[in-house]
Structures are given as structure tokens and as C-alpha cells.
Amino acid sequence: MAGAELVVGGEKRLIAILLKGLQGPITVSGKPFNGAMPAWEKVLTDKKIAAVASFVRAEWGNGAPEISESKVAAARKELESQSAPYTESLLLQIPADASLSEGAVAPSSPAPVPDVRPSGAPTASASGQSADTEQIQMAAGKQVYSTICMACHQPTGAGLPPVFPPLIGTEYVTGSPERLAAMILKGNAGPLTVDGKLYNNVMPGQESVLTDEKIAAVMTYVRASFGNKAPSVSAEVVTAARKKFADRKTPWTEAELKSF
Numbered sequence: 611m612a613g614a615e616l617v618v619g620g621e622k623r624l625i626a627i628l629l630k631g632l633q634g635p636i637t638v639s640g641k642p643f644n645g646a647m648p649a650w651e652k653v654l655t656d657k658k659i660a661a662v663a664s665f666v667r668a669e670w671g672n673g674a675p676e677i678s679e680s681k682v683a684a685a686r687k688e689l690e691s692q693s694a695p696y697t698e699s700l701l702l703q704i705p706a707d708a709s710l711s712e713g714a715v716a717p718s719s720p721a722p723v724p725d726v727r728p729s730g731a732p733t734a735s736a737s738g739q740s741a742d743t744e745q746i747q748m749a750a751g752k753q754v755y756s757t758i759c760m761a762c763h764q765p766t767g768a769g770l771p772p773v774f775p776p777l778i779g780t781e782y783v784t785g786s787p788e789r790l791a792a793m794i795l796k797g798n799a800g801p802l803t804v805d806g807k808l809y810n811n812v813m814p815g816q817e818s819v820l821t822d823e824k825i826a827a828v829m830t831y832v833r834a835s836f837g838n839k840a841p842s843v844s845a846e847v848v849t850a851a852r853k854k855f856a857d858r859k860t861p862w863t864e865a866e867l868k869s870f
């Protein structure tokens with residue numbers, strides 16, 4: 611992001627990327643990249659998008675002026691009908707120096723995550739946790755899901771094949787709690803087959819972002835949502851995994867995950 615034209619150049623390209631995401635081959639500062647950045651329009655408010663855009667434009671020697679909340683609101687409205695993420699060619703159709711006009715600030719809140727059916731949460735706890743604890747975990751887990759996981763795995767948990775895999779009924783979600791904790795802590799990368807489809811992307815680890823309680827909560831949430839019915843997970847499981855893999859610095863590969 612330091613000195614990148616897409617960051618310090620026209621306001622519209624940067625805000626368009628943040629709202630809708632960007633995927634596929636792209637050249638940045640002369641180097642080719644080929645990955646996927648998720649869309650943030652359903653996760654972040656106009657105010658937060660304006661704040662982070664202004665931050666990256668001012669940091670690392672960038673020195674570009676800030677972008678106001680009302681400009682983000684105007685861009686959100688203008689690009690409303692576009693649902694697909696940007697590709698390089700689509701992005702280049704926006705003039706490099708296009709700025710945004712001030713719009714009216716509307717109270718825009720991120721889309722709500724669907725409520726979990728109470729029947730989805732197991733009552734007789736296989737993890738030995740009380741029903742009260744599980745209820746608290748479900749609420750906290752939904753919060754973590756909507757601020758972190760949802761941008762990639764989507765509000766429905768169905769993902770966005772072939773870039774982000776689904777969390778519905780997969781062995782990684784409903785299987786070993788230790789493995790799922792390890793994945794959320796360290797991330798995973800490279801070829802991974804989920805539901806018979808091949809993915810080859812990167813999921814960032816959350817070990818320096820989320821506490822053990824929050825990771826246990828989001829695990830409990832995804833294991834009992836989207837039609838999944840796996841037992842809740844206590845924070846101790848995450849604490850133990852964090853300790854066991856303390857020296858591990860890289861994301862997991864499929865071969866390692868399979869051998870758990």
C-alpha cells in the first residue's frame with residue numbers, strides 16, 4: 611500500500627475496491643498479484659470505510675488527502691447495483707483520477723447476520739459447558755463472525771466459490787475442535803478441497819487479533835449455525851491449541867490439516 615497508485619490516486623477506485631472487493635490478476639507497483647480481497651460493504655459502515663481509507667492514504671509516506679464519510683455514502687449509492695467484486699479491467703474503467711462527490715450521510719448499518727434457530731444449538735452439552743455459557747458464546751460468536759469471518763464466508767456461511775469455501779457441513783467446521791482452533795489461530799493456505807471443489811487461497815490467522823474466549827465463541831457459533839449441529843467449544847480448547855502451536859508461524863496446509 612505504500613506509494614501504490616490505487617491508494618494515493620483517485621478516491622473512487624480505492625473506495626470501489628473497499629466496498630466491492632477485488633479479485634484475479636492485478637499489477638500493483640509493477641508486480642503481479644493474483645488473489646482475492648473480500649468486499650466490506652456489508653461489514654463496515656461508511657464512517658469506518660472513510661476512516662480506514664483516510665488512514666492508508668496518510669500512512670507510510672503516502673501523504674494523500676483524507677476521504678469523507680459522505681463521499682463513501684455517495685459511492686455506496688452509486689455502485690449499489692454492482693454485486694460482483696472488481697477485476698483489474700473493471701477497475702481500470704474508473705478514470706485513475708476520479709474523485710467522489712459529497713453525498714448525504716445516511717445511517718448505514720452493516721447487514722444483520724441471520725438469527726440462529728435455537729434448535730441449532732445443542733442443549734445437552736457434549737463439551738460439558740452449561741446452556742447459559744453456550745448462549746453467551748453464541749451471541750459473542752455471532753459478533754465475531756459478522757466482523758471478521760463474514761466478509762469472506764458470507765452471511766449465509768455459503769462462502770463465495772471458487773474463492774472462499776463454505777462453512778456448511780464441512781469436516782473442518784464440524785470435526786475436531788482442536789483442528790478448527792488451530793486453523794483460526796494460524797490461518798490456512800494453498801490448495802484445499804472443500805465439498806469437492808478446489809480452493810487455492812489464503813485465510814489469515816487471527817491469533818494476534820482474537821482472545822481464546824472469542825475464538826471459542828466463533829467456533830461455537832459456526833458449529834451451530836447454517837444448519838450445522840456440532841457441540842460447543844470451551845475456551846480451554848483454544849488455550850491449549852495456542853500453547854501447543856506457539857512456535858508455529860505459518861498457515862496450515864491441507865496435508866497437515868488432514869493428518870490432525
Ligand code: HEC
Binds near residue numbers: 800
Ligand atoms: C480474508 C478472508 C477470510 C476470512 C476473514 C476468514 N476466512 Fe476462513 N477461509 C478463507 C479461505 C480463502 C479459505 C481456504 C484457504 C485455502 O484455499 O487454503 C478458508 C478456509 C476456512 C475453513 C476450512 C474450509 C471450510 O470451508 O470448512 C474454515 C473452517 C474457515 N475458513 C473458518 C473461518 C472462520 C471461523 C473465520 C472467522 C474467524 C474465517 N474463516 C475467516 C478465507 C477467510
